[in-house]
Amino acid sequence: xxxxxxxxxxxxxxxxxxxxxxxxxxxxxxxxxxxxxxxxxxxxxxxxxxxxxxxxxxxxxxxxxxxxxxxxxxxxxxxxxxxxxxxxxxxxxxxxxxxxxxxxxxxxxxxxxxxxxxxxxxxxxxxxxxxxxxxxxxxxxxxxxxxxxxxxxxxxxxxxxxxxxxxxxxxxxxxxxxxxxxxxxxxxxxxxxxxxxxxxxxxxxxxxxxxxxxxxxxxxxxxxxxxxxxxxxxxxxxxxxxxxxxxxxxxxxxxxxxxxxxxxxxxxxxxxxxxxxxxxxxxxxxxxxxxxxxxxxxxxxxxxxxxxxxxxxxxxxxxxxxxxxxxxxxxxxxxxxxxxxxxxxxxxxxxxxxxxxxxxxxxxxxxxxxxxxxxxxxxxxxxxxxxxxxxxxxxxxxxxxxxxxxxxxxxxxxxxxxxxxxxxxxxxxxxxxxxxxxxxxxxxxxxxxxxxxxxxxxxxxxxxxxxxxxxxxxxxxxxxxxxxxxxxxxxxxxxxxxxxxxxxxxxxxxxxxxxxxxxxxxxxxx
Amino acid sequence: xxxxxxxxxxxxxxxxxxxxxxxxxxxxxxxxxxxxxxxxxxxxxxxxxxxxxxxxxxxxxxxxxxxxxxxxxxxxxxxxxxxxxxxxxxxxxxxxxxxxxxxxxxxxxxxxxxxxxxxxxxxxxxxxxxxxxxxxxxxxxxxxxxxxxxxxxxxxxxxxxxxxxxxxxxxxxxxxxxxxxxxxxxxxxxxxxxxxxxxxxxxxxxxxxxxxxxxxxxxxxxxxxxxxxxxxxxxxxxxxxxxxxxxxxxxxxxxxxxxxxxxxxxxxxxxxxxxxxxxxxxxxxxxxxxxxxxxxxxxxxxxxxxxxxxxxxxxxxxxxxxxxxxxxxxxxxxxxxxxxxxxxxxxxxxxxxxxxx
Ligand SMILES: Nc1ncnc2c1ncn2[C@@H]1O[C@H](COP(=O)(O)OP(=O)(O)OP(=O)(O)O)[C@@H](O)[C@H]1O
Ligand SMILES: [Mg+2]
Numbered sequence: 001x002x003x004x005x006x007x008x009x010x011x012x013x014x015x016x017x018x019x020x021x022x023x024x025x026x027x028x029x030x031x032x033x034x035x036x037x038x039x040x041x042x043x044x045x046x047x048x049x050x051x052x053x054x055x056x057x058x059x060x061x062x063x064x065x066x067x068x069x070x071x072x073x074x075x076x077x078x079x080x081x082x083x084x085x086x087x088x089x090x091x092x093x094x095x096x097x098x099x100x101x102x103x104x105x106x107x108x109x110x111x112x113x114x115x116x117x118x119x120x121x122x123x124x125x126x127x128x129x130x131x132x133x134x135x136x137x138x139x140x141x142x143x144x145x146x147x148x149x150x151x152x153x154x155x156x157x158x159x160x161x162x163x164x165x166x167x168x169x170x171x172x173x174x175x176x177x178x179x180x181x182x183x184x185x186x187x188x189x190x191x192x193x194x195x196x197x198x199x200x201x202x203x204x205x206x207x208x209x210x211x212x213x214x215x216x217x218x219x220x221x222x223x224x225x226x227x228x229x230x231x232x233x234x235x236x237x238x239x240x241x242x243x244x245x246x247x248x249x250x251x252x253x254x255x256x257x258x259x260x261x262x263x264x265x266x267x268x269x270x271x272x273x274x275x276x277x278x279x280x281x282x283x284x285x286x287x288x289x290x291x292x293x294x295x296x297x298x299x300x301x302x303x304x305x306x307x308x309x310x311x312x313x314x315x316x317x318x319x320x321x322x323x324x325x326x327x328x329x330x331x332x333x334x335x336x337x338x339x340x341x342x343x344x345x346x347x348x349x350x351x352x353x354x355x356x357x358x359x360x361x362x363x364x365x366x367x368x369x370x371x372x373x374x375x376x377x378x379x380x381x382x383x384x385x386x387x388x389x390x391x392x393x394x395x396x397x398x399x400x401x402x403x404x405x406x407x408x409x410x411x412x413x414x415x416x417x418x419x420x421x422x423x424x425x426x427x428x429x430x431x432x433x434x435x436x437x438x439x440x441x442x443x444x445x446x447x448x449x450x451x452x453x454x455x456x457x458x459x460x461x462x463x464x465x466x467x468x469x470x471x472x473x474x475x476x477x478x479x480x481x482x483x484x485x486x487x488x489x490x491x492x493x494x495x496x497x498x499x500x501x502x503x504x505x506x507x508x509x510x511x512x513x514x515x516x517x518x519x520x521x522x523x524x525x526x
Numbered sequence: 527x528x529x530x531x532x533x534x535x536x537x538x539x540x541x542x543x544x545x546x547x548x549x550x551x552x553x554x555x556x557x558x559x560x561x562x563x564x565x566x567x568x569x570x571x572x573x574x575x576x577x578x579x580x581x582x583x584x585x586x587x588x589x590x591x592x593x594x595x596x597x598x599x600x601x602x603x604x605x606x607x608x609x610x611x612x613x614x615x616x617x618x619x620x621x622x623x624x625x626x627x628x629x630x631x632x633x634x635x636x637x638x639x640x641x642x643x644x645x646x647x648x649x650x651x652x653x654x655x656x657x658x659x660x661x662x663x664x665x666x667x668x669x670x671x672x673x674x675x676x677x678x679x680x681x682x683x684x685x686x687x688x689x690x691x692x693x694x695x696x697x698x699x700x701x702x703x704x705x706x707x708x709x710x711x712x713x714x715x716x717x718x719x720x721x722x723x724x725x726x727x728x729x730x731x732x733x734x735x736x737x738x739x740x741x742x743x744x745x746x747x748x749x750x751x752x753x754x755x756x757x758x759x760x761x762x763x764x765x766x767x768x769x770x771x772x773x774x775x776x777x778x779x780x781x782x783x784x785x786x787x788x789x790x791x792x793x794x795x796x797x798x799x800x801x802x803x804x805x806x807x808x809x810x811x812x813x814x815x816x817x818x819x820x821x822x823x824x825x826x827x828x829x830x831x832x833x834x835x836x837x838x839x840x841x842x843x844x845x846x847x848x849x850x851x852x853x854x855x856x857x858x859x860x861x862x863x864x865x866x867x868x869x870x871x872x873x874x875x876x877x878x879x880x881x882x883x
Contacts, residue, residue: 080531081531311762312764313761313762333764333766334761334762334763334764335763335764335765336764338764344762346762348758351756351758351759352756352759352762353759353762354759355752355755355756355759356756357536357755358751358752358755362748365748366752366759366762367762367763369745378744378745378746379743379744379745380743380744380745380748
């Protein structure tokens with residue numbers, strides 16, 4: 001528990017005015033102000049690329065402001081680096097984590113601590129904090145083998161160890177399941193009541209309304225509003241944010257039951273290549289052309305293994321265990337599967353779906369060179385690659401300076417739009433996406449959803465793997481649940497409820513050993 | 527107190543300024559070392575870096591020395607860009623010379639038009655063989671290529687010593703550890719009559735340009751760059767990591783073998799135990815000084831070649847031991863790697879330790 005007995009100076013905890021940051025070709029923050037009160041959970045809202053991450057990085061000393069004033073507990077301060085921020089009592093959980101894959105949880109946390117003294121009894125304190133705040137974490141596991149959700153918990157625990165007065169969270173819930181989100185909220189509310197304010201960035205406006213008592217809204221690098229989120233509807237909030245009105249994607253006509261299957265997974269069984277990964281057990285699925293299958297599940301239940309086995313990054317064992325348009329593809333690598341029109345979007349953007357230090361054009365080439373015919377006699381066709389990248393940027397409204405921009409200069413959501421666009425524009429007959437709208441704002445999520453639906457409408461078989469049940473219910477024709485490396489019998493979306501699916505996802509104890517039982521549980525829930 | 531702070535991005539300026547700063551620091555440090563040895567520092571550095579160029583044919587000698595360094599440095603930049611850490615180019619250089627030299631000794635009377643190409647092919651194949659073994663060990667047994675390639679460097683050196691002191695020793699050589707001189711047919715063609723300037727001087731920059739094109743413009747080069755920067759992304763794209771390791775080791779090994787056989791047939795005219803004065807290791811410095819860019823390797827190769835000539839000049843004019851070359855190169859590599867911290871960090875002067883809040 002965080003104990004505070006210092007005398008508290010009056011006035012807000014943090015008051016920033018005139019914060020300005022110019023990137024080459026992009027004014028990311030323009031005279032932005034932000035005030036966070038004590039004990040407050042304060043939301044920072046804005047569409048992708050609005051400048052939210054840039055603003056909080058300036059608070060945390062990662063990005064140097066060009067202008068602006070930061071007043072912390074009544075004192076004007078400069079924050080030259082994260083160390084200084086931590087000494088002030090500011091902790092931050094980044095949108096993209098900075099963990100060493102080869103080290104354990106404890107080792108990673110130890111690395112962030114300044115002195116050897118702080119490391120004494122670290123393992124015990126990690127366990128204590130993680131149980132106390134409902135953040136289950138095994139201190140001895142190697143990060144490489146952890147899911148995104150688990151990695152986030154490391155970052156949160158890492159911050160809490162420092163007894164922060166302000167905890168900044170950049171899109172923390174985009175990787176969590178509903179029940180995990182509820183638990184996190186309990187944690188956050190408790191922190192706030194104990195005197196740790198929270199600055200909360202999220203695109204999930206429902207959550208913001210439930211959690212936050214104040215909100216600052218940004219658009220195109222400027223402040224546009226301050227409000228109490230509970231007093232506005234989600235629709236109103238979104239419209240202030242993106243200055244356009246939102247609608248639900250129009251439902252598609254049901255798929256003809258006679259449509260032939262385009263993606264067939266037949267008794268797919270593989271051992272995970274990670275020591276702590278999840279083995280895939282006897283997965284059988286079939287997706288018809290024009291159909292969208294949603295795979296729901298809590299992170300770390302075999303989603304990344306399934307993704308890798310479908311994309312060909314790991315061999316799926318027997319050739320017949322994966323059929324793309326009737327072609328046995330289980331033994332093929334990713335390039336051969338793309339040749340037969342399979343396209344894939346992995347969950348992790350940085351270093352997996354994209355090479356962050358390379359340009360967008362290079363990243364467009366990365367997975368698009370085969371289907372886009374971007375190579376001639378072994379030589380890269382720079383012109384066509386450029387056009388392809390420009391096309392993605394235009395069609396998916398990616399906010400960037402152009403195809404020459406480095407991938408890492410894009411905001412998280414914009415890079416996601418680029419990566420989804422890259423695959424969708426390759427006209428796949430089978431598309432598998434892991435977490436399609438991770439970190440994407442409401443407007444962009446709608447755009448991605450519509451693109452996926454249009455693709456299915458055009459006859460492609462689409463599999464979306466997502467923890468976001470809302471998303472699955474909006475998109476999928478049928479829903480299956482992955483748990484412990486097994487996939488349940490899919491149910492038609494109109495017969496499923498959020499509760500029934502959520503119950504199958506939650507807690508492995510509920511998940512019985514055979515998928516038949518799962519299907520049974522589902523039909524009960526109807 | 528000095529403090530190192532992360533910039534949060536890679537500085538474009540320091541990408542090019544850091545090797546220059548490293549050079550200046552190397553000059554200053556070696557000056558200090560010379561001063562400690564009671565030599566006039568400025569004159570010594572001058573003798574080391576400038577005098578060799580003032581001599582008659584100084585530039586020709588420089589080009590001949592630089593050619594093997596550039597060839598090997600280019601191959602290494604390619605391998606290093608793909609995170610394939612070939613440290614044993616010296617061994618690949620030596621095995622190339624042995625294979626090519628063996629052909630030269632076996633068929634002294636063959637016509638030049640057939641013999642020389644065969645010798646060159648033998649050299650390249652020798653280097654590739656050595657490099658390929660390293661690749662195979664890494665892929666088959668997951669053996670670290672840093673260790674295996676270095677071990678092969680020692681093995682080939684002993685093989686060379688065995689051959690030139692044993693079966694291949696020149697019977698009329700008064701017992702010196704060297705082979706007979708190669709026949710004229712076996713020697714590398716000269717670019718300029720009656721000099722040492724052999725065909726390798728022309729080949730080295732051409733190879734550098736070719737590999738630059740390969741790295742920057744082709745799918746294969748793209749695959750190398752992706753593999754070096756993000757292994758997972760390379761896998762996602764479907765690039766075959768094992769194949770790339772093979773290609774990187776075969777190219778860097780083959781180029782080292784070519785450098786070795788040209789050194790034997792171009793400058794020495796025979797095989798001796800001192801075939802390589804550490805060229806393979808110097809090439810590592812060359813590739814880093816050239817920023818792992820094949821074009822950058824050309825000036826870097828010239829500079830390191832100068833340190834060899836400078837070592838000779840310092841020995842003749844000032845009576846300094848030849849080891850000065852090694853010291854200079856070592857200091858340079860040290861500063862080169864050290865200065866690269868400026869790419870991602872800045873160094874700031876902080877007055878006093880900030881108090882913890
Ligand atoms: N290093 C950089 N170089 C150039 N431009 C950058 C850099 N970092 C960010 N930007 C630009 O600044 C703008 C704001 O980015 P920021 O990451 O703050 O957005 P965001 O509000 O966090 O968006 P998201 O919701 O997608 O995460 C974007 O247009 C982005 O392209
Ligand atoms: Mg962001």
